[in-house]
Every structure is written in C-alpha cells, then in structure tokens.
Amino acid sequence: MDKRGQIVGGGLKNILIRERSGDKLEIGELLVVNDNFDPEDLYNNRNYTILQIKDIEYKSQISPAMHELLAGMELEGHNPDLGFVEPELANYSVAAAKPMLAVHQKKDKYETKSPKRLPNFFNPLFSIETEDLKFLKPKNTQNSLYLGNVRSGSNVLEDLNVYINAKDALTHHILIPATTGRGKSNLVKVMLCSLLSSKDAGILVLDPHDEYYGRNDIGLKDHEDSDDFLEYYSTDPPIGQSKLIINIKSITPKQVKGLTYLTQAQSEAVYLIHNRFGENWIFETFNTHHIEGVHPKTLQVLKRKLENILGIYVKKDEEGEVKLGYRSSLFKGGVVGESTIDNITESLEQGKIVIIDSSKLNDPEELLVGSMILEKLFYQYKEYNTDELRKKPVISVIIEEAPRVLGKEAMESPGGNNIYGTIAREGRKFQIGLIAITQLSSLIPKTILANMNTKIILGNEMSVERHAIIESAAQDLSEDNRIIASLDKGEAIVSSVFTKFAIPIKIPYFNDYIKKFQTGNEGKQEKVRTQISG
Amino acid sequence: MYKFAHLADVHLGAQKTPELRKLEFETFEYILNTCVEENVDFIIIAGDLFHSNLPDLGVVKDAVGKLKEINELGIPIYVIYGSHDFSPNATSIIDIIAESGLLKKIFLPEIYDDEETGEEKLGLKFTVDPKTKAKLVGISAKKLGLEREYFEMLDRTSLESEEGFKIFVFHAGLDILPRKLPTDSLKLSYLPQRFDYYAGGDVHEELYIADFPEYGPIVYPGSPFAGYPRDMEMSACKKNKGKTLKRGFYIVEFDEKVKNIKFCKSKKVEYECLHFNAKNKTSNQLNDEIMNKIEVTDFNEKIVIVKVQGTLTSGKTSDINFNEVRMKIRDKGAIHVGISHFSFRSKEFEAVTYKGEEDSEIERNLFKDNISNVDVLDDDLNDENGVDLAVNLMNILKESQKVNEKKANYSNRILKDSLNILNI
Numbered sequence: 022m023d024k025r026g027q028i029v030g031g032g033l034k035n036i037l038i039r040e041r042s043g044d045k046l047e048i049g050e051l052l053v054v055n056d057n058f059d060p061e062d063l064y065n066n067r068n069y070t071i072l073q074i075k076d077i078e079y080k081s082q083i084s085p086a087m088h089e090l091l092a093g094m095e096l097e098g099h100n101p102d103l104g105f106v107e108p109e110l111a112n113y114s115v116a117a118a119k120p121m122l123a124v125h126q127k128k129d130k131y132e133t134k135s136p137k138r139l140p141n142f143f144n145p146l147f148s149i150e151t152e153d154l155k156f157l158k159p160k161n162t163q164n165s166l167y168l169g170n171v172r173s174g175s176n177v178l179e180d181l182n183v184y185i186n187a188k189d190a191l192t193h194h195i196l197i198p199a200t201t202g203r204g205k206s207n208l209v210k211v212m213l214c215s216l217l218s219s220k221d222a223g224i225l226v227l228d229p230h231d232e233y234y235g236r237n238d239i240g241l242k243d244h245e246d247s248d249d250f251l252e253y254y255s256t257d258p259p260i261g262q263s264k265l266i267i268n269i270k271s272i273t274p275k276q277v278k279g280l281t282y283l284t285q286a287q288s289e290a291v292y293l294i295h296n297r298f299g300e301n302w303i304f305e306t307f308n309t310h311h312i313e314g315v316h317p318k319t320l321q322v323l324k325r326k327l328e329n330i331l332g333i334y335v336k337k338d339e340e341g342e343v344k345l346g347y348r349s350s351l352f353k354g355g356v357v358g359e360s361t362i363d364n365i366t367e368s369l370e371q372g373k374i375v376i377i378d379s380s381k382l383n384d385p386e387e388l389l390v391g392s393m394i395l396e397k398l399f400y401q402y403k404e405y406n407t408d409e410l411r412k413k414p415v416i417s418v419i420i421e422e423a424p425r426v427l428g429k430e431a432m433e434s435p436g437g438n439n440i441y442g443t444i445a446r447e448g449r450k451f452q453i454g455l456i457a458i459t460q461l462s463s464l465i466p467k468t469i470l471a472n473m474n475t476k477i478i479l480g481n482e483m484s485v486e487r488h489a490i491i492e493s494a495a496q497d498l499s500e501d502n503r504i505i506a507s508l509d510k511g512e513a514i515v516s517s518v519f520t521k522f523a524i525p526i527k528i529p530y531f532n533d534y535i536k537k538f539q540t541g542n543e544g545k546q547e548k549v550r551t552q553i554s555g
Numbered sequence: 556m557y558k559f560a561h562l563a564d565v566h567l568g569a570q571k572t573p574e575l576r577k578l579e580f581e582t583f584e585y586i587l588n589t590c591v592e593e594n595v596d597f598i599i600i601a602g603d604l605f606h607s608n609l610p611d612l613g614v615v616k617d618a619v620g621k622l623k624e625i626n627e628l629g630i631p632i633y634v635i636y637g638s639h640d641f642s643p644n645a646t647s648i649i650d651i652i653a654e655s656g657l658l659k660k661i662f663l664p665e666i667y668d669d670e671e672t673g674e675e676k677l678g679l680k681f682t683v684d685p686k687t688k689a690k691l692v693g694i695s696a697k698k699l700g701l702e703r704e705y706f707e708m709l710d711r712t713s714l715e716s717e718e719g720f721k722i723f724v725f726h727a728g729l730d731i732l733p734r735k736l737p738t739d740s741l742k743l744s745y746l747p748q749r750f751d752y753y754a755g756g757d758v759h760e761e762l763y764i765a766d767f768p769e770y771g772p773i774v775y776p777g778s779p780f781a782g783y784p785r786d787m788e789m790s791a792c793k794k795n796k797g798k799t800l801k802r803g804f805y806i807v808e809f810d811e812k813v814k815n816i817k818f819c820k821s822k823k824v825e826y827e828c829l830h831f832n833a834k835n836k837t838s839n840q841l842n843d844e845i846m847n848k849i850e851v852t853d854f855n856e857k858i859v860i861v862k863v864q865g866t867l868t869s870g871k872t873s874d875i876n877f878n879e880v881r882m883k884i885r886d887k888g889a890i891h892v893g894i895s896h897f898s899f900r901s902k903e904f905e906a907v908t909y910k911g912e913e914d915s916e917i918e919r920n921l922f923k924d925n926i927s928n929v930d931v932l933d934d935d936l937n938d939e940n941g942v943d944l945a946v947n948l949m950n951i952l953k954e955s956q957k958v959n960e961k962k963a964n965y966s967n968r969i970l971k972d973s974l975n976i977l978n979i
Contacts, residue, residue, distance in 0.1 A: 258743075258744040260707075260711070260744050260745060261706075261707060262744055263730055263743075264730070264731055264742070264743045264744060354766075355764065355766060356732065356762060356764070357732070358731055359733045360730075360732070360733055361731075553664045553677075
C-alpha cells in the first residue's frame with residue numbers, strides 16, 4: 022500500500038494533508054488513516070479514520086514573489102532552462118479533508134463512530150480499500166435496496182456494493198434531488214431492478230416519461246422475474262399488459278376536490294350528490310337539471326368543472342337517454358375498469374412493482390390515478406393490526422416532480438390535503454413511503470424534507486437547490502457544496518440515517534446492471550411447438 | 556343485412572336432477588328455436604356447449620337431435636372449445652359432433668417460425684361463412700386460462716390486416732371487467748384489434764362493452780340457464796342495484812359493420828329468492844323467521860334459492876336445519892331448492908388459520924382450535940380426547956370401497972367401525 026499523503030495540520034473540521042508528489046488526490050476521494058501503528062496487530066485490533074477530501078490547494082516553500090519572477094523569466098524567454106531545486110519538495114499540494122467515520126475493527130467485527138478525536142499527527146494516509154468498508158456489506162442482500170458502488174473520487178470500488186435496508190429506507194421516504202441529465206432515471210431503474218424480485222416491497226411508479234418499463238428499449242420488462250413481479254398499466258398497453266382505465270364510479274368527491282378548487286357551496290353540493298346517488302354521482306350530476314338541495318347555478322358550475330377536469334361530455338342516444346362521453350382515454354363509464362384500482366392495490370400488496378405509464382395523461386389525471394391507488398392502499402393498511410401489517414410488504418410510491426404534490430403551494434391550496442402529504446407525514450406508521458424525485462427541492466417545505474430520511478444526491482448546478490438539500494441531509498454536508506456541484510453523470514452521494522456516513526457512490530449503467538437478472542432468458546427462446554388442441 | 560346469433564356457456568349436462576336437466580335442455584331448444592324464428596344466418600357458440608368434455612350420452616343424444624334440426628335448415632353453427640369442453644389428453648365430444656358436420660370448429664391453428672425473430676407464431680385461419688361472407692376466427696380455451704400461451708404467440712398482423720366483416724371468438728374473461736366474476740381473466744391487450752365483433756364466452760353474466768375504439772363491441776351473452784349453482788343464485792336474487800341477472804343470448808344484425816345488437820331472453824324460468832340476515836338474531840329466532848317465510852310463500856314450479864348471511868348473536872349455524880328447510884320448500888312444489896350459506900357464521904365459531912408440517916398435523920390443529928371454540932359438556936369430546944375421537948372417526952370415513960366389496964357391505968363396515976370408535 023502506497024502512502025498518498027501525510028497529515029500536516031488542521032483540525033477536526035478540516036485535516037490538512039500534504040499530497041505525495043506526482044500522486045494526484047481528487048476532490049471527494051476517500052482516504053484512510055490508521056491510528057495504531059503496530060503492523061502485527063493491524064487486522065486484529067485496528068483503529069482507523071475514514072476521511073474525505075473536500076478541497077485541494079497549491080502550497081510552496083518558496084515565496085509567491087519568487088514564483089511570479091520565475092514564471093515571468095520563463096514566459097519572456099530570459100532563461101527557459103531555469104527550474105527549482107528538488108521541485109517535489111519545494112512545490113506541492115495540500116488537501117483539506119473531513120474525517121467522516123472512526124472505525125474500530127476487531128477481526129470481523131466493526132464498530133463505527135462519528136469522529137470525535139483527531140488521528141495522530143503526521144500519520145500517513147492510504148487509499149481506501151474494500152476491506153476498510155467491509156461493515157457496509159449487509160448480512161443478506163435479499164431485502165436490501167442496491168444503489169451502486171462505493172466511489173472514492175472518480176475511482177469506483179467495483180466489489181463494494183452499497184445497499185440500504187429496503188424496509189427502513191422505503192418507509193422513511195427517499196428524496197432524489199436531481200437536475201436533468203444527471204442519471205436520475207438510470208438510478209430509479211437500478212433501484213427498481215434490485216427490488217423487483219422481492220416480495221417485501223410493493224412499489225407504485227408513476228412514470229410520466231414512460232421510461233422504466235422499456236416498451237421499445239431495455240427496461241424492467243427484461244428482468245427474468247418480470248412476469249411474476251412487474252405489472253404495467255398504460256392507456257395504450259403493449260400486448261399482454263394492462264389497460265389503464267378509471268371508471269368514473271370509482272372517483273370520490275374528495276378526489277375531485279384535490280383536482281380543482283371548489284367553493285363551499287360547490288363542495289357541499291358534491292357531497293350531497295354523492296350521498297344521494299353513491300357511486301353513480303358523477304353520472305347523475307350530468308343526467309339531471311335539478312337536484313333537491315342544490316342551487317341550479319351551482320349544479321351548472323359543477324357540471325362545467327367536471328367536464329373540464331375529467332373531459333366528460335354529455336351525448337344522448339337515439340331514445341334521448343343521457344350517455345356520457347369521455348375525451349380522455351383514461352376515463353370510462355359502464356362496467357369496464359371498475360376493478361383497475363383494486364387490481365393495482367392487490368398487486369402492490371403482493372409485493373409487486375406496478376408501473377403506470379402516465380406519459381399520455383395530463384398532470385391532474387396522473388395525480389388522480391396516483392391518489393386513488395394510494396388512498397385505497399393507505400386506508401387498507403391503516404386497518405391492519407400490527408401483526409397483519411408486519412406480514413405485509415412495505416409500499417413505496419415513486420413520484421416525479423414531487424413539488425406538484427409536496428410543494429408548499431400544493432400543500433397549502435384549498436384541496437391540498439392530498440394523500441402524498443399525508444403519506445409524507447404519517448405513512449411511516451403504516452409502512453408506506455415516498456420516493457420523491459425533484460429538480461427543485463427548495464419548493465418542498467423543510468418539515469417534509471427533514472422527514473425524508475434518505476437522500477440520494479445527484480449532481481446539481483443550482484446553488485439554491487444544493488443548499489436546500491444540504492440543510493436537510495442526515496449527515497453534515499456543509500462542506501460538500503462543491504462536491505455536489507462537481508458530481509458527474511451517474512455519481513451520487515447517499516446521505517441517510519441508515520448509512521454510517523454520507524457515502525459517495527457510482528450508479529451502474531442500467532443496461533449493464535440488468536444483465537445479472539437476465540439469466541433465465543434461454544428458456545423463453547425455446548420452441549414450444551405446443552400441442553394445440555381444440 | 557345479415558344476422559347471426561351468439562350464445563355461450565350453455566353447459567348442457569351440468570344439472571343433475573331430472574327437473575333441472577329438463578329445464579336446461581328446454582332452454583337450449585328455446586334458444587335455437589328463437590334463432591330459427593329470427594332467421595339468423597349462422598350461430599356462434601363461444602365455448603362450453605357441454606358441461607364436460609365427455610358428457611352423459613343421454614345429454615349428447617338430445618343435443619345432437621336439436622343440432623341436426625338446425626343443420627337441416629342450413630344454418631351453420633360455429634364453435635370453439637370452452638374450458639369445460641377441453642381435455643388435456645382426450646377427445647372432446649365437440650370433436651365428435653364436429654366430425655359429423657353438425658358443428659364447425661373455427662379454431663384453425665397453424666404454427667410457424669417468424670422470419671424476423673425466429674420465434675414461434677400461431678397463425679389462425681379464417682372460416683368464411685358461405686352465405687354472409689363473414690370471416691370467423693376463434694381461439695379455443697384450455698383449463699385454467701392456459702390458452703394465454705396461444706395469445707402470446709398469436710400472429711396479430713395477419714388477423715388485424717384481414718379485410719371484410721370479421722368476428723373473433725374467444726372463451727375467457729377480461730381484466731377490464733368487473734371483478735368477482737368466476738373466470739380466469741385475460742388482459743384486453745391480448746385480443747387482436749380491429750375486429751367488428753368479439754364473441755366472448757366463459758363469463759356467466761351478460762355483458763356488452765363498446766368502450767374501446769380499437770376494438771369492435773366485446774360481448775358476453777352469459778349463461779342462458781345455469782352452469783354453476785351460483786348462476787341460479789344470480790338469476791333468482793337481486794343484486795345491489797335491485798335487478799336480477801338477465802339470461803339469454805345475442806342476435807346481431809350486420810352488413811359491412813355491426814348494425815344492431817339485440818339481447819334475446821331465454822325461456823322464462825320462475826325463481827324465488829329467500830334472503831335472510833342472521834345479524835342481531837339468535838339461531839332460534841332465525842330458524843323461526845325462515846320457517847314462517849316458507850309457510851307464507853308460494854313455491855310452485857319455481858327454482859328457490861335460500862340465502863343466509865351474517866353472524867348469529869348466539870347459537871350455532873348447525874341449529875338451522877337446512878335439510879328440513881329444503882324438504883319443506885320441495886313439499887310446497889318447488890322444482891329445485893338451492894341453499895347458499897357461504898357467509899353465514901356463528902360467534903362461537905371463528906375462522907382460524909392452521910399450521911403444521913403434514914396434513915395430519917394440520918388436521919389435528921384444526922380440530923383442536925375448533926373444539927376449543929365450542930362449549931361441550933362431555934369430557935370425551937373436549938381437548939385431546941375430542942381431537943383423538945375426531946381424527947379416528949375421520950380416518951374411518953376416509954376409507955374407500957375395496958375391490959370386490961359390495962356397496963352394502965362397505966356401508967355396513969364403515970358404520971360398524973364408526974360406532975365402535977364412538978363407543979356406541
């Protein structure tokens with residue numbers, strides 16, 4: 022093991038390290054410093070500290086005036102051969118590193134603490150190795166959520182996978198702050214892929230870009246267990262997948278209120294109609310000119326609002342009977358689609374991943390579908406007693422552009438008491454959590470952000486957003502502003518109450534990662550030459 | 556303008572009693588007679604004409620007689636297998652009748668390799684009705700919805716690009732239908748698109764769906780009489796919306812497109828539904844209520860369904876003598892009495908989940924838990940004694956008739972052994 026540098030100063034906040042000449046340290050790189058020197062005892066009883074480089078500066082034993090003079094002479098051609106005597110000693114770099122974790126290792130047992138003491142002055146530092154992070158390996162990876170591999174600067178530790186406990190992480194909510202092009206959808210695909218075969222997590226994915234299933238490309242459908250654990254709903258499904266239909270009978274007044282502003286009178290009218298006609302309330306609102314207890318004008322406005330938000334229109338058949346038409350391919354009347362929401366919640370309760378292709382839905386439609394599923398599931402889970410609940414899979418919902426439902430504006434609007442907010446606040450008790458993806462974390466109230474106990478931070482060039490994330494992270498990331506700004510595509514920092522420290526990771530490329538889960542494919546290619554009877 | 560009839564799930568041979576079997580056949584006759592009166596050009600039976608792949612020959616004889624009549628009138632009958640017609644290793648009666656020319660099978664598969672992907676494809680040949688030029692194609696059902704494999708392999712392009720008036724015949728429920736229909740459902744996206752009419756079977760309730768622009772009307776006529784006891788219950792007892800289920804089949808008028816779809820009712824059958832709720836009642840009170848209701852109701856020539864639901868406040872479910880109920884109603888002239896007490900419970904008897912490694916262990920645990928729920932005075936019937944007794948008795952009752960053992964000897968042996976165990 023080569024020395025990478027040596028401690029030359031600083032304090033607990035920032036330890037200063039002189040870099041070995043020619044050995045370029047990187048911002049974000051992880052280093053290890055041993056605190057006991059007995060090489061014999063190193064692997065039986067070892068204390069070490071893990072540090073991360075936050076900044077690097079030039080230093081020199083020669084005065085700046087002398088540097089400037091020498092540079093001038095070289096540039097102006099006075100004496101091009103001029104140089105330093107023993108330049109590696111005269112000029113060098115000093116890195117500022119933050120101690121991340123103090124580890125005490127006794128054979129295979131690791132104890133980790135946040136660093137409260139300084140490592141010995143002048144001790145050498147080494148590159149981090151898999152052995153130093155062995156405590157990150159979970160006992161079994163069955164119910165764990167895979168996020169990527171540990172990354173030290175830009176160097177990836179290929180054999181050190183980062184997992185977090187799926188149940189804990191999912192119920193305590195996950196925030197993925199990311200701007201476009203930083204590998205957000207790749208990360209989500211990798212996460213879903215790692216959870217797909219698990220019966221212990223049911224994940225609802227609202228997919229506005231139709232990018233996770235892999236309709237025309239590689240996607241989750243290519244996972245060997247997708248037949249058993251993946252369901253895909255679309256208004257325009259590929260062969261063998263489910264049609265997404267919402268029967269208007271399954272829509273409740275509360276859900277309508279979540280979609281549009283209703284005055285007190287309209288709101289009361291909606292509940293009155295619902296009480297009187299039950300599930301047929303929307304049809305009856307259109308079917309009649311007069312409902313006792315509802316002012317004709319209010320009824321008229323209600324019709325208009327329902328028409329607008331649900332795209333419903335009235336048509337009459339040959340016998341003059343009122344029929345409803347639907348502009349959106351999502352809504353239907355009659356008997357079709359009565360069970361869509363039930364089928365979806367049932368699949369989630371079986372620990373499946375359900376992807377809803379919302380690429381052809383407008384914003385309110387997408388949120389409505391999500392709310393209907395989550396409300397049903399939330400109240401179902403609320404009914405279970407502790408024992409029953411323990412046997413159920415945890416549920417998580419992936420919502421893109423999260424401020425639409427979790428933003429201050431959305432939560433404070435009249436219809437804003439939405440299910441997503443409820444889940445953010447009290448879902449944990451009932452094993453339901455959110456995976457919120459956003460470019461604009463700053464729009465989400467601090468109280469909600471602080472409750473998102475795992476944050477997978479991808480590169481972000483917007484300073485305001487970085488601050489919002491840093492302020493609410495599970496670990497102190499106050500020094501990481503620059504690191505976050507410099508994260509490349511596919512690089513991330515996992516800050517979670519379930520990780521020992523904010524772990525820098527490299528997320529694998531999904532198309533490569535899924536290859537691990539495609540072993541069963543040969544069987545499918547086999548010719549059936551089925552005995553066709555009938 | 557042409558006309559065709561679409562029926563399904565006739566389930567000839569499902570009924571066991573002579574009275575019901577008569578009704579079952581009369582319904583079939585009635586439907587075919589209506590088809591003749593209506594001047595249909597052809598008839599489609601979307602599966603489950605018979606209740607089993609090799610039904611009672613008496614049932615077959617009657618059916619063939621009627622089919623022959625239709626055949627002689629020049630009305631073709633097109634069929635596919637339903638889940639009941641199918642047998643994994645035996646010929647179905649449908650094949651035998653089809654061989655005689657009285658039925659025409661329209662599931663005409665051919666398997667070939669796709670040129671691009673090399674995967675196997677299932678091509679389906681259209682049957683063209685000679686008179687109307689309607690093009691029919693169907694997929695037969697297998698048991699337990701195993702025909703999904705057919706749909707996965709289906710060469711849709713050739714089906715969807717075919718010109719003319721096209722009918723797709725299938726025997727499966729669909730995922731978009733209301734749930735709780737006793738059928739294995741197929742995803743709607745499996746159906747090839749752009750057919751003018753989708754003639755469905757397997758769903759025993761009438762459904763008409765014209766909500767999807769990419770598909771013509773998807774229609775299930777339902778069971779014209781009854782394939783399962785539940786069908787009779789649905790015909791007799793009102794659903795939530797206050798309507799009983801209508802039974803019958805569809806007649807469809809068409810030229811280049813479907814012009815008119817009409818539901819024709821089956822032969823009228825009189826039903827009576829007696830519905831009781833045990834909520835807030837003791838077993839005695841419920842028993843009195845049932846008996847009083849039977850006293851004042853007319854059951855003559857009716858199919859009667861007695862439906863009991865809810866949880867008794869006290870007493871056991873076995874306090875209600877359903878046998879007596881059945882006898883009393885029959886004595887008052889009912890053709891058939893069906894008793895539905897699936898969700899009838901007593902408080903003393905709670906559902907328990909049983910665990911154990913072997914069947915015998917599960918059985919013991921089951922007895923143990925249930926015995927502790929029932930208050931019995933006799934010590935021999937309680938705890939482990941009771942469990943031993945129940946297990947022993949069950950083992951005797953499990954004994955089957957030995958080869959060469961006469962039925963009477965067999966009954967005697969079982970009875971004697973049982974009495975011995977019970978120490979009587």
